[in-house]
Amino acid sequence: MKLPVVQFTEEQHQFRATVRQFLQQQQAQGTYTTKCDSWLSGSNPAFSKRIGEQGWIGITWPKKYGGAECSALDRYILIEEFLAAGAPVAAHWIADRQTGPLLLRYGTEEQKQTFLPEIIKGTCYFAIGLSEPNSGSDLASISTRAEKVAGGWLVNGSKTWTSNAHDAHYMITLVRTEPFDGTAKHKGLSQLIIDLHAEGVTIKPIRYLTGKPHFNEIFFDNVFVPDNRVVGGLGNGWEQGLAELAFERSGPERILSTLPLLQELIKELKAQQNEVALQEVASLVARLWSLRNLSIGVAQVLAQGGEVAVPAALVKSIGTKFEQSIPEIARLLTATFPRLDAERALDRYMAEAILHGPGFTIRGGTTEVLYGIVAKGVVANE
Ligand SMILES: Cc1cc2nc3c(=O)[nH]c(=O)nc-3n(C[C@H](O)[C@H](O)[C@H](O)COP(=O)(O)OP(=O)(O)OC[C@H]3O[C@@H](n4cnc5c(N)ncnc54)[C@H](O)[C@@H]3O)c2cc1C
Structure with missing residues (x-):
């Protein structure tokens, strides 16, 4: 598996800071509360509309349909920030991630004119x-x-x-x-x-x-x-569906569904000055960093029209197991009382991660099926 190592530009770091600041402001205003698995389970049409008003849906799409013709890496930064903040982006997620690219590639001009501008506004959602x-x-x-x-x-x-x-x-x-x-x-x-x-x-x-x-x-x-x-x-x-799956499998959402829990765990352990536990967490963070680089590499190849079925299957299978391991490790390192309505963020995120976790390795193709794709891909390349 050969994937490029990507360096973000100064403008891209600046863009990340802008998105992060916007999300912090929204949270401070009470527009949303952070949740684990917010990309598929945090549906909030009012928030999606606000994201649309920011011009942050379909940002890579052509200007003639309302897009901003930004790069795939700009989009990667944007969605990584949404996920890290646990922001409720589920309503428009599928339309932005796969319906738009599908229509741009295979749709008629009338379909593009009809649906893309509405998706970009954050008011038209697809399943x-x-x-x-x-x-x-x-x-x-x-x-x-x-x-x-x-x-x-x-x-x-x-x-x-x-x-x-x-x-x-x-x-x-x-x-x-x-x-x-x-x-x-x-x-x-x-x-x-x-x-x-x-x-x-x-x-x-x-x-x-x-x-x-x-x-x-x-x-x-x-x-x-x-x-x-x-x-x-x-x-x-069938061919069109396979093309869609490449978009579906390799994104940061296959790594970051439980990131709010990891961030809260680190905060808690730092407050406890629990150095031993923090060293355990450091190994999780190292895994996260490697996975992130793989996922960014796949995004880059995909944007250049390259073939990514095997690396996307690998990123999805390793990434979703990683997401599932965070609540497992968190419960060993600190005392939590998981409840969806808990006051303490750590307890709430823990409950969300436990209850949503089983689906991570099933949705978008089960781990066993992904292993099959990798095995067949490797044999085909030999
Ligand atoms: C949270 C969540 C959201 C979802 N959202 C959507 C959605 O929006 N739209 C949609 O269409 N679907 C959605 N799904 C469905 C999902 O795509 C399917 O559940 C998944 O593809 C597995 O299919 P299945 O449930 O029928 O299991 P099965 O295919 O019956 O698999 C059962 C078991 O057998 C194993 N297995 C099956 N075939 C093989 C094989 N060839 N080799 C080895 N092992 C095998 C599987 O790994 C699994 O462990 C969602 C699922 C979840 C959990």
């Missing part, structure tokens, strides 16, 4: 419609189908584990547009933009371990999707 009750890791076995009718497609079937669909306006949905012929199951799949408020769509919440709504089951009963909502080529859904 990911891949998993189904009988298809998770083996995604190509999906059975939700779209049949051709005059002017569009009729969709029937269901999706599950769909994060934040109850807040989203649309979902990029993987469907079967050609019946499975019993041989090539990756063929005949397409991506549709489904309006989640359309007639025939039913969304049922599945509560998270915290008791809060997060996932959903989504049922489609003869949902009409017009022809102009097909993304990219008909039958090209």
Whole structure:
């Protein structure tokens, strides 16, 4: 695995300071409270709108759609600061991370003009419609189908584990547009933009371990999707989905979901002057630093159009195990009383990290499946 080592410029350090200051101000004004796993579980449309007003959604996208044509590294800095602050960015996260890049690469001009400016404003949210009750890791076995009718497609079937669909306006949905012929199951799949408020769509919440709504089951009963909502080529859904997964797997969100807990732990141990425990934490920080450099390297290669499937799978598998290890190590080093409504930040972050943690190594592809991708990639390169 060869990844570039990236140095940030003086302007980029300055940009980081600006974002950090903005977030500190917002927090001081009570706009949000820091949470672990805020990128997928901290949905706050008012905050997303504020981020949009700052011009901080879709910052790498072309100016003609409202973007700022910044570099992938500028975006990396921005989202790293959101994650470190535990800011509630979940409402617009999927649209910013993968729907926008997907539409820029495969969408029609009309789709770009319609959706990108709204995403950039922080007022238009997307969900990911891949998993189904009988298809998770083996995604190509999906059975939700779209049949051709005059002017569009009729969709029937269901999706599950769909994060934040109850807040989203649309979902990029993987469907079967050609019946499975019993041989090539990756063929005949397409991506549709489904309006989640359309007639025939039913969304049922599945509560998270915290008791809060997060996932959903989504049922489609003869949902009409017009022809102009097909993304990219008909039958090209598998390749397009794989391209999306590269954006999904390598970002800092696969390393930093429990960073607020790590930061609070360090604060606590410093206050206790617990040098022995701090040395333990130092090894965590060293792992974090290495992972961060890998993740930045992948972002750089991705931005240059390079192939990142294997390094992205590695970063995701090592990164999510790292995120999970923080509450494990924290509980050995200091006394905590984890409760979601605790006064003390350490106890609150601990509860969030424990309850959200099990999902880290499942969402976006399980660790075992990622190992399979790495093994196959390594064999293919030999
Ligand atoms: C927090 C969270 C958010 C999610 N959000 C979304 C979302 O927004 N949209 C969406 O579409 N999905 C979402 N998912 C679903 C997620 O993508 C699936 O749960 C995941 O892909 C695994 O699928 P599965 O649950 O069907 O498990 P299965 O595929 O049934 O796997 C069960 C077990 O078998 C193992 N396994 C399966 N195949 C292999 C293999 N070939 N080799 C070795 N081991 C294997 C797996 O590693 C796992 O341990 C989310 C999941 C979580 C936890």
